[in-house]
Amino acid sequence: MSSKVLITGSRGYVGAATKELLEDYGYEVVEVDKKINKDTRLIFKYIRPKTLSYIIHLSAKKSIQDSIKYPLSYYMNNLFSTFIIGMTSRLFNIPVVFASSAAVYNPYNPYAKSKLLEERILKALCKKLVILRYFNIVGKSDKAKDEQGGNIFSIINKDPNIKINSISSTRDYVHVLDIAKANVLSIKYLKDNDFLLTDIFTGNQFTMIDVVDEYKANGVTITYTVLNLPDLTVLPEIDNRDLLGWSPSYTFSDGIKSEINFR
Numbered sequence: 001m002s003s004k005v006l007i008t009g010s011r012g013y014v015g016a017a018t019k020e021l022l023e024d025y026g027y028e029v030v031e032v033d034k035k036i037n038k039d040t041r042l043i044f045k046y047i048r049p050k051t052l053s054y055i056i057h058l059s060a061k062k063s064i065q066d067s068i069k070y071p072l073s074y075y076m077n078n079l080f081s082t083f084i085i086g087m088t089s090r091l092f093n094i095p096v097v098f099a100s101s102a103a104v105y106n107p108y109n110p111y112a113k114s115k116l117l118e119e120r121i122l123k124a125l126c127k128k129l130v131i132l133r134y135f136n137i138v139g140k141s142d143k144a145k146d147e148q149g150g151n152i153f154s155i156i157n158k159d160p161n162i163k164i165n166s167i168s169s170t171r172d173y174v175h176v177l178d179i180a181k182a183n184v185l186s187i188k189y190l191k192d193n194d195f196l197l198t199d200i201f202t203g204n205q206f207t208m209i210d211v212v213d214e215y216k217a218n219g220v221t222i223t224y225t226v227l228n229l230p231d232l233t234v235l236p237e238i239d240n241r242d243l244l245g246w247s248p249s250y251t252f253s254d255g256i257k258s259e260i261n262f263r
Helices: 013-024 040-045 064-069 071-092 110-125 152-158 176-190 208-217 252-261
Strands: 004-008 028-032 054-057 096-101 129-134 136-138 161-164 173-175 195-200 223-226
Touching: 004 013, 004 040, 013 028, 013 176, 040 071, 054 071, 054 176, 064 071, 064 110, 071 096, 071 110, 096 110, 096 176, 110 129, 129 176, 136 176, 136 252, 152 161, 152 208, 152 252, 161 208, 173 176, 173 252, 176 195, 208 252
Parallel strands: 004 028, 004 054, 054 096, 096 129, 129 195, 136 173, 161 223
Antiparallel strands: none
């Protein structure tokens, strides 16, 4: 009998990639996503706890700009949803994998602050928990696409005339399929372990000029304006990737090529 895994945000960018990989590995997936009229805050309506093996909690409001405009909405949505996940985990002893963010290392906006608070909620409530602090996500597949347009690549694909905040800022880009792999490996880790916190990163840093050059190498010209804003580079701080058995399978170039191919 296959393990049953509930994914919140199952129809989102990371959720779609994770769902596909779980099913490839033989897991049974229970979907919770507003796109199919299933709200994480009402999770008790959709589950049979005694048959549920794991929860992967991906659902959240994630736009930094919107979080600055509507901070109360972000806190209420993200914190309450995560509290419900934590209580479900506590009551029914269900291990949780949580999608956090490297934004917690520079928590200047409500989105980043909410992620830090969500981590604390789950650490207080869950008996078995993996927290993954994703770095910048790149890449697409046939099913996994950033339809909300939240990352720089979706912005480029809509309009190849962009504004670059700083030419010195660097980012560590992780392919969405590698993020999905980290989620699945976290489930396997929780079979025999109780807790893990790690950044998910490749170890390679790229500027926005590198991004522009990589698009150009693949036949796409991007024009840009430099705003000369402060360098907001965020570097990894916690590396327990080896405990998951995780390493990246896709390169930065692979990610850019998939962004172009699946537009």
